[in-house]
Amino acid sequence: MLDSARAWLWFAIAATVVGADQLTKWIVEGVLPFGSSTYVLPVLDLVHVRNTGAAFSFLAGASGWQREFFVGIGLAASAWIVWMIRRAGRDQALFCLGLSLILGGALGNVVDRLRLGAVVDFLHFHWGPHYWPAFNVADSAISCGAALLIIDAFRQGKKRGPGETRTALE
Numbered sequence: 001m002l003d004s005a006r007a008w009l010w011f012a013i014a015a016t017v018v019g020a021d022q023l024t025k026w027i028v029e030g031v032l033p034f035g036s037s038t039y040v041l042p043v044l045d046l047v048h049v050r051n052t053g054a055a056f057s058f059l060a061g062a063s064g065w066q067r068e069f070f071v072g073i074g075l076a077a078s079a080w081i082v083w084m085i086r087r088a089g090r091d092q093a094l095f096c097l098g099l100s101l102i103l104g105g106a107l108g109n110v111v112d113r114l115r116l117g118a119v120v121d122f123l124h125f126h127w128g129p130h131y132w133p134a135f136n137v138a139d140s141a142i143s144c145g146a147a148l149l150i151i152d153a154f155r156q157g158k159k160r161g162p163g164e165t166r167t168a169l170e
Contacts, residue, residue: 010085010100017104021137022111025120037124044125049134050118074110078103094152101145108138 032038032048040046081103088096112119121134 010096013100014104017141018108021108028122047124049121052118071113074106098145098148101141105138105142
């Protein structure tokens with residue numbers, strides 16, 4: 001189990017993600033009119049859109065109940081992540097970093113849902129006629145955190161022999 005000073009390091013990383021996410025969204029809201037798009041690179045536009053749904057606009061067309069649903073999921077996931085970070089071992093830095101990024105991203109998007117009823121997205125990548133859904137710093141942190149958890153799982157699996165299992169908090 002982590003000592004509280006070490007756990008606060010992971011929570012500070014999560015808070016930094018929330019701060020960066022909210023700062024970039026505040027800048028976008030102040031500079032780009034809602035619904036507008038600005039060319040940056042041949043593969044990137046900055047946009048100002050809002051997503052009432054989840055990833056890839058899942059449930060965006062629902063009648064409004066999804067706001068409370070996604071806030072509840074975000075808060076429940078955050079509480080679970082805090083519990084996992086506090087229970088993690090000192091040798092689980094990559095695991096805790098991944099969880100910290102996911103925690104910061106989840107809370108950044110929860111702030112938007114509580115403040116606006118939707119998440120502000122502004123990074124819009126594309127390749128030729130193919131466009132990726134717009135996203136933000138919080139979404140990026142969640143994706144990077146998930147990738148780190150996968151890498152950590154593979155690294156932990158290599159440390160054990162075939163057939164041996166390990167829990168995330170072992």
